[in-house]
Amino acid sequence: MNAPTSRSDLARARRIVVKVGSSSLTGADGRLDVAALRDLVSVLATARRAGRQVVLVSSGAIAAGLGPLGLGRPRDLATAQATASVGQGLLVARYTAAFAEHDLTVGQVLLTAGDLIRRQHYANAQRALERLLALGVVPVVNENDTVATDEVRFGDNDRLAALVSHLARADALVLLTDVDGLYDGPPSQPGTRLVPEVTSPADLAAVEVTGRGSDIGTGGMVTKLDAASIATGSGIPVVLTSAPNASRALAGDDVGTWFAVTGRRTSARRLWLAHAxxxxxxxxxxxxxxxxxxxxxxxxxxxxxxxxxxxxxxxxxxxxxxxxxxxxxxxxxxxxxxxxxxxxxxxxxxxxxxxxxxxxxxxxxxxxxxxxxxxxx
The missing domain is CATH 2.30.130.10 (PUA domain)
Structure with a gap:
């Protein structure tokens, strides 16, 4: 189908990229919350049974590696990469087991910014995603933190998800986080209001966004707005909401914040130039x-x-x-x-x-x- 032009159209979107942040997959101790992961998988499995294709961009590799290594949040790149190396396998194992309960198979896709910087790599990644989806597999995408460097990296999975939406030719992008949408100020501050819809940059003029986000994640609302800008500017609408609202968001219900398309589908070359x-x-x-x-x-x-x-x-x-x-x-x-x-x-x-x-x-x-x-x- 063509890109949804309204929130209700999302219920008919055939191919969707869903991004879930570390804050939605971790408990108060910063470790992986398996129950939260299983809840999300149940929602995505329901979408698959309805004939929809889902690409999952998942954070949480570092969180999954903290327990086995007995570490707190890594503060240097080498430790973060080592923790991600341990955690990535554990995270995918959790997803494999959870999706298997719904008779679904997952495929791990690890990307670096170099895979989008180099056009041949971009084409290879695109073909791999297309084949996985054609085989009925749920691709689970993450940045390859183990080999990415500070110089060449996405920096957060929000931006990665926006670029993957283009890579996968998705009809829509759903960003799941620990707040139920975009607010015009800090959500904890009295008097702030949910912004239900963003149709142009002018709708963000009065929005105040500060901070990075959770301790375990690398993003925050700023990165989510950047991701929404990348996706909507290349013809892909976005819904931003909390993980517990995932089912309603996929059904096109009035939850979270809807970001309407602001531009047309662009070529991979121009998207690469603009963002990668x-x-x-x-x-x-x-x-x-x-x-x-x-x-x-x-x-x-x-x-x-x-x-x-x-x-x-x-x-x-x-x-x-x-x-x-x-x-x-x-x-x-x-x-x-x-x-x-x-x-x-x-x-x-x-x-x-x-x-x-x-x-x-x-x-x-x-x-x-x-x-x-x-x-x-």
Whole structure:
């Protein structure tokens, strides 16, 4: 089916990505809560019996590894990776056993950011997901924390879930967390209200979001809003609610916060550029150039570039920063050593300088717009 245009349409969505956070799968001691996991599996199994395809993006590997190792929350990358290595197998074993009670098979899919940065890896991951779903398997996806590095990683499973939604060609994304939706302030603060629907960035203007989230997780509401922005901007609606509301959310009931689609389905290449490419530097551009690459969908020329940061080669991904912040990402046609002599010059001036066929600094085919808002206060 086409992407649901209203919350009630979600009940008919054929393929859904469901992301559950660590806070929804752990108890007060920070260890894996098997009863909560089984409850979620029961909901997803019901959806599968109804003929729907489900991709589960699950946090909880580190939480699952804490008990066997006798550790508290890891504070350094090496310990976190070791804990995830132990916990990932235990987590999938729990899912395997729980889904088996419903005569369903699970398949583990571990991804790194590199799998989306490299287009061949992206295609391979897409084929693997398609085949698993065709075989009736429930893919259980997580970031491969054991080998991911600080330099190249998703950073949280909310963002991963949004990218997997595109990868899997999902009809919708359901983000499950420890609060029942998006509030206009801290949920514990008297007077705050649930935001039932977000149809545009303007609906978030009065929303105050602070903090990271639970001690055991890496995300928080900021990362969930980023994930919602990624998904809705590429044509995939989102529901954000608590894990106990999962069944009602999948049924299209009025729970949590509904994020309506804000953009059309985009190509894998543009999604990669906007959200997964490793950024090597920044190009500062003037207001006219910012309008040209966003409203005008035009290439970035040297005349509009006012400065640059970082060291990069031709073909690297860079951010384009206008007077009001980052407006796009793209693949640059010149290295950082070449560009300083070109800044602010027209094509005619570049030809006078000896460049017979001056190229766009970033061609429009290699550009992806970035829509962001500062959410933390």
């Amino acid at each position: 490419a490793q950024i090597r530097g920044r190009l500062h551009i003037d207001a006219g150039a910012a309008r040209a690459v966003t409203d005008g969908k035009r290439s970035l020329l040297a005349a509009g570039v006012t400065g640059l940061d970082g060291e990069f080669e031709a073909g690297d991904a860079v951010e384009l920063v206008g007077p009001d912040g980052v407006v796009a990402r793209g693949l640059v046609a010149y290295g950082s050593a070449e560009l300083p002599a070109m800044l602010g010059k027209s094509s005619a001036q570049l030809r006078e300088d000896g460049d017979a066929l001056p190229r766009a600094v970033v061609h429009r085919d290699d550009l992806a717009q970035v829509h962001r808002r500062a959410l933390a206060r």
